[in-house]
Amino acid sequence: MFKIFSFRRNIVFGVTRKSVDDDKAVNVSCRHASPSVFSLCLLMVEAAVKSAKAAFPIWSSKSPLERSQILNKLADLIEHDLEAFAQAESKDQGKTITFARTVDIPRAVYNFRFFASSILHHTTECTEMATMGCMHYTSRAPVGVAGLISPWNLPLYLLTWKIAPAIACGNTVVAKPSEMTSVTAWMMCKLLEKAGVPHGVVNIVFGTGTKAGEALTCHPDVPLISFTGSTLTAQRITEKSAPYCKRLSLELGGKNPAIIFDDADLTQCIPTTLRSSFANQGEICLCTSRIFVQRGIYSEFLKRFVAEAKKWKVGNPSDPTVDVGALISKEHLEKVRSYVKKAQAEGARVLCGEGVDSLALPTGNQKGYFMLPTVIAEVKDESCCMQEEIFGPVTCVVAFDTEEEVIERANSVKYGLAATVWSSNVGRVHRVAQRLQAGLVWTNCWLVRDLNLPFGGMKASGIGREGAKDSYEFFTEVKTITIKH
Ligand code: NAD
Numbered sequence: 001m002f003k004i005f006s007f008r009r010n011i012v013f014g015v016t017r018k019s020v021d022d023d024k025a026v027n028v029s030c031r032h033a034s035p036s037v038f039s040l041c042l043l044m045v046e047a048a049v050k051s052a053k054a055a056f057p058i059w060s061s062k063s064p065l066e067r068s069q070i071l072n073k074l075a076d077l078i079e080h081d082l083e084a085f086a087q088a089e090s091k092d093q094g095k096t097i098t099f100a101r102t103v104d105i106p107r108a109v110y111n112f113r114f115f116a117s118s119i120l121h122h123t124t125e126c127t128e129m130a131t132m133g134c135m136h137y138t139s140r141a142p143v144g145v146a147g148l149i150s151p152w153n154l155p156l157y158l159l160t161w162k163i164a165p166a167i168a169c170g171n172t173v174v175a176k177p178s179e180m181t182s183v184t185a186w187m188m189c190k191l192l193e194k195a196g197v198p199h200g201v202v203n204i205v206f207g208t209g210t211k212a213g214e215a216l217t218c219h220p221d222v223p224l225i226s227f228t229g230s231t232l233t234a235q236r237i238t239e240k241s242a243p244y245c246k247r248l249s250l251e252l253g254g255k256n257p258a259i260i261f262d263d264a265d266l267t268q269c270i271p272t273t274l275r276s277s278f279a280n281q282g283e284i285c286l287c288t289s290r291i292f293v294q295r296g297i298y299s300e301f302l303k304r305f306v307a308e309a310k311k312w313k314v315g316n317p318s319d320p321t322v323d324v325g326a327l328i329s330k331e332h333l334e335k336v337r338s339y340v341k342k343a344q345a346e347g348a349r350v351l352c353g354e355g356v357d358s359l360a361l362p363t364g365n366q367k368g369y370f371m372l373p374t375v376i377a378e379v380k381d382e383s384c385c386m387q388e389e390i391f392g393p394v395t396c397v398v399a400f401d402t403e404e405e406v407i408e409r410a411n412s413v414k415y416g417l418a419a420t421v422w423s424s425n426v427g428r429v430h431r432v433a434q435r436l437q438a439g440l441v442w443t444n445c446w447l448v449r450d451l452n453l454p455f456g457g458m459k460a461s462g463i464g465r466e467g468a469k470d471s472y473e474f475f476t477e478v479k480t481i482t483i484k485h
Helices: 035-060 064-080 082-093 097-118 153-169 183-195 210-215 231-244 266-282 297-308 332-343 402-408 426-436 470-473
Strands: 001-007 011-014 126-128 132-141 145-149 172-178 203-204 222-228 247-251 256-258 288-294 349-352 374-377 395-399 419-421 440-443 476-484
Touching: 001 145, 035 145, 035 172, 035 203, 035 210, 064 082, 064 153, 064 203, 082 097, 082 153, 082 183, 097 153, 097 266, 097 470, 132 172, 145 153, 145 210, 153 172, 153 183, 153 297, 172 210, 172 395, 183 203, 210 231, 222 470, 231 247, 256 266, 256 402, 266 288, 266 297, 266 395, 266 419, 288 297, 288 402, 297 349, 297 374, 297 395, 332 395, 349 402, 374 426, 374 470, 395 402, 402 426, 426 440, 470 476
Parallel strands: 145 172, 145 222, 172 203, 222 247, 256 288, 256 419, 288 395, 374 395, 419 440
Antiparallel strands: 001 011, 126 132, 132 476, 349 374
């Protein structure tokens, strides 16, 4: 069923999911919308773009300080309701309440605070050509209506990672959260007016990708699209937006390696690699899914890693002691499981998790979309488990011998988002990091982020970067002005 929510300030088209059994965190999507929903989507996107366009002159003429104050106020309001947001995110997505409380919602708050601050500190360039009697300088202005499309795995976190820089720079936005996880976006809408966000500056359109998303992609009055999601959808967006020559920022999938040398500190490496493999049910684009371990420590690593993986508690996402919640949907669970089956059929060994251990779920959770953290060994580099993004709690462990060999093997996938390197040899850490084809390389850690610095992937993992300077450049149009004096 669907519903239209019409707020005084922001037009919202919401597709509500069936009420779910909270404990099971089951998601029922609205992907099979009827033709009447399709026309409604188009009308709502049209209305949202119109509203954003009308708000642009006033919002873009506000000073960065005025915009910054409003962003900070919105951050305060979300923070004030942190627990309610976290509960909603956990129930809607299936993630654990602990993850929602400590990662998703605090980061959404921080996204607004971060861009509220960074917008105050940008400078432009100036050069002189003394012999010509000229000076040149650049100026930057907001582009207009920004189209923002985000995925289901980190719903409010990633949506606000786009909304915050876009509006801080003076653009107005039409944002489309994933149809699988729209609740926290809807909750945020209710705070916009209180925060002082003027009418039409932030418009949230709820609907499916092929309908609302595509209508936004193809809208002639939306000159830029910031998209986070799968590589397949990015290809479609690129194709559809090409006739309009839109500016695109694409943050896509990954097949991220962890490279563990024999001089790594395993007491740090094992818990962090467990986290990088299974946090948020493995549904993070930055999750490790290929673990290369140097042969000398391979057996020891595997033994300790599997023993620790078995300790991860799977179950009711609302239970604060649970480590792994429910996967996003039945289809996704089946897809993730199918990779494990394929690996087994190819002769790989499943050391723990799916199909090997039994999943003891609490009463009331048996029908949920749960899966045990799964570790697979003896997988061939060319197998689909080592090449394709699985996006679930599954990780493959293989052995390697030399630095040269592991760099080549780590780079032999179509993706290039993130990598981790574990070694106590500083020279090696630098050498390997330089040669890995990944937009982000963490050494002896994982997911430590400074939002000032570029975030994004290479190869099939994306085009463009996000961060203080990168988002500023994406969401503004630069002009070079030459003055002859
Ligand atoms: P998805 O591509 O299916 O959907 C992402 C968004 O695009 C959703 O809002 C969806 O409705 C919309 N969409 C779908 N089809 C569309 C179309 N034809 N036109 C316009 N919009 C359309 O991705 P997902 O399943 O929601 O998310 C998982 C994927 O996202 C994984 O591949 C993951 O790696 C990737 N991801 C990447 C990053 C990153 O920063 N690189 C972060 C999180 C997730």
